Amino acid sequence: xxxxxxxxxxxxxxxxxxxxxxxxxxxVDRVAVDxxxxxxxxxxxxxxxxxxxxxGLGIAATYYERLAPHLNENGPVHALDLPGFAGVPRFSxxxxxxxxxDAVEHVIDDLGLVDPVLVGHSMGTQVVTEVAARRxxxxxxxxxSPVVDSRARTVRQSAIRFLRSTLHEPAAVRWHGITAYAxxxxxxxxxxxxxxxxxxxxxxxxxxxxxxxxVRGEHDAMVPRDWIRRLARVFPYAVLREVVDGAHSVMHAQxxxxxxxxxxxxxxxxxxxxxxxxxxxxxDSTSSDxxxxxxxxxxxxxxxxxxxxxxxxRNDDExxxxxxxxxxxxxxxxxxxxVDPADRRAVVDExxxxxxxxx
Numbered sequence: 481x482x483x484x485x486x487x488x489x490x491x492x493x494x495x496x497x498x499x500x501x502x503x504x505x506x507x508v509d510r511v512a513v514d515x516x517x518x519x520x521x522x523x524x525x526x527x528x529x530x531x532x533x534x535x536g537l538g539i540a541a542t543y544y545e546r547l548a549p550h551l552n553e554n555g556p557v558h559a560l561d562l563p564g565f566a567g568v569p570r571f572s573x574x575x576x577x578x579x580x581x582d583a584v585e586h587v588i589d590d591l592g593l594v595d596p597v598l599v600g601h602s603m604g605t606q607v608v609t610e611v612a613a614r615r616x617x618x619x620x621x622x623x624x625s626p627v628v629d630s631r632a633r634t635v636r637q638s639a640i641r642f643l644r645s646t647l648h649e650p651a652a653v654r655w656h657g658i659t660a661y662a663x664x665x666x667x668x669x670x671x672x673x674x675x676x677x678x679x680x681x682x683x684x685x686x687x688x689x690x691x692x693x694x695v696r697g698e699h700d701a702m703v704p705r706d707w708i709r710r711l712a713r714v715f716p717y718a719v720l721r722e723v724v725d726g727a728h729s730v731m732h733a734q735x736x737x738x739x740x741x742x743x744x745x746x747x748x749x750x751x752x753x754x755x756x757x758x759x760x761x762x763x764d765s766t767s768s769d770x771x772x773x774x775x776x777x778x779x780x781x782x783x784x785x786x787x788x789x790x791x792x793x794r795n796d797d798e799x800x801x802x803x804x805x806x807x808x809x810x811x812x813x814x815x816x817x818x819v820d821p822a823d824r825r826a827v828v829d830e831x832x833x834x835x836x837x838x839x
């Protein structure tokens with residue numbers, strides 16, 4: 481029997497341990513844009529409100545793997561791999577933040593999404609802010625670690641701050657970053673980096689009508705407190721939260737807390753005490769995927785990660801879909817393990833009744 485199973489599934493990507501029966505599976509599609517495409521990884525059933533997740537410079541949608549499954553309460557979650565990142569072919573010609581915003585808008589229209597919740601991380605916050613500035617009908621925006629501080633817009637300052645922040649990141653985040661930057665390549669990374677550093681996000685923020693949640697990690701040197709306070713004052717409506725012990729990639733390492741904040745924000749349950757009030761939240765869940773899994777699921781997770789990287793390198797969407805689904809199965813099994821609430825909890829400060837101002 482064991483031999484028959486092995487012969488029937490020689491490809492690691494196809495061995496999903498019955499992924500089709502899991503609560504969470506991942507679908508991978510392409511949306512053609514501007515001579516290339518955006519890779520869209522989707523989870524969740526159709527619903528009223530979709531989340532659209534846009535990652536940062538050089539980063540794959542994989543960065544959202546721990547956040548995305550917690551956001552699909554009201555509709556599907558679509559995580560995007562933009563041109564030039566995660567093995568997706570690059571744009572030809574000049575590249576700008578506005579061009580990436582064009583691509584995201586095209587995805588929204590192609591998928592037929594009505595009033596999606598846009599979520600951006602790092603450079604992705606610039607992209608979704610640009611989209612929201614163009615679309616006053618959008619209701620909700622979530623900015624995680626928005627860049628770049630208007631008082632530190634040089635490559636040198638950004639590099640030093642980024643390195644300081646990485647000292648507080650878990651090993652899994654560093655591994656994601658190294659592999660993602662390798663797939664992106666130095667040539668494209670260095671082409672986009674100056675555009676990111678120069679982009680005046682605060683100027684576009686003034687045109688955003690969406691209710692905006694801004695989240696930073698406590699140890700994020702790239703996104704200091706005074707910067708997000710200054711940025712928040714430009715938005716017509718914004719609330720601020722800081723995640724204790726988080727760094728620049730807070731949406732991965734402290735995914736539970738960030739997910740709770742995002743869901744509460746969309747539901748209108750986050751109290752607003754003004755942009756000068758930077759309320760802190762705590763996430764005491766484990767920051768390691770492997771720490772919450774048994775040996776079998778941990779092995780499945782590690783194996784699926786390597787298959788996913790190979791799929792990105794080969795532009796093999798079937799392998800990517802299989803690997804991402806296998807990863808979802810492993811994490812779903814891990815989340816089903818009994819956990820002491822005292823050891824794993826995400827505390828959102830004062831999730832209050834409806835507190836939003838009129839839109």
